[in-house]
Amino acid sequence: MPREKSAFEQLHPCDFYTPDELLEADQMYTVYEIARLLQGLEPTAEIDEETEAILLDWAIPWVMQNAAELVVADPPTEDDPGYYGLRRGTDIERE
Incomplete structure (x- = not known):
């Protein structure tokens, strides 16, 4: 309301x-790690599931808003999240 x-x-x-400002140029991050970074936490900080869900509410729109400046990589397995990183000129192969 x-x-x-x-x-x-x-x-x-x-x-x-x-x-x-948020991401290291040579690193890739899950959306969960980005959520922590947006709150000033270490990417590996232990947080409870309820807090993590709230942080994701901030991180997912941030990723979408900044998509033009990011690259994405497939997850290592079907059960893992994808990874995001800063887009640099040589990161994406042109077809």
Whole structure:
């Protein structure tokens, strides 16, 4: 249910990291790791499933918004997530 802005003590700008600020150029990350990084956590930080689900609510739109600056790799197995990384000129073979 919507709330009046006046109901909040303070409002903050909705700023997110850019891919260059968040990701290392030579690394690939799962969306779960990106979710942690967006919150200032280490990519391998242990968090409970409920918190992880909330963090994914931020990470998935971030990946979609920044898709032009990212590359994606297939998961190692069918049960694993895919991997995302910074797009560099030589990362994708042209057909």
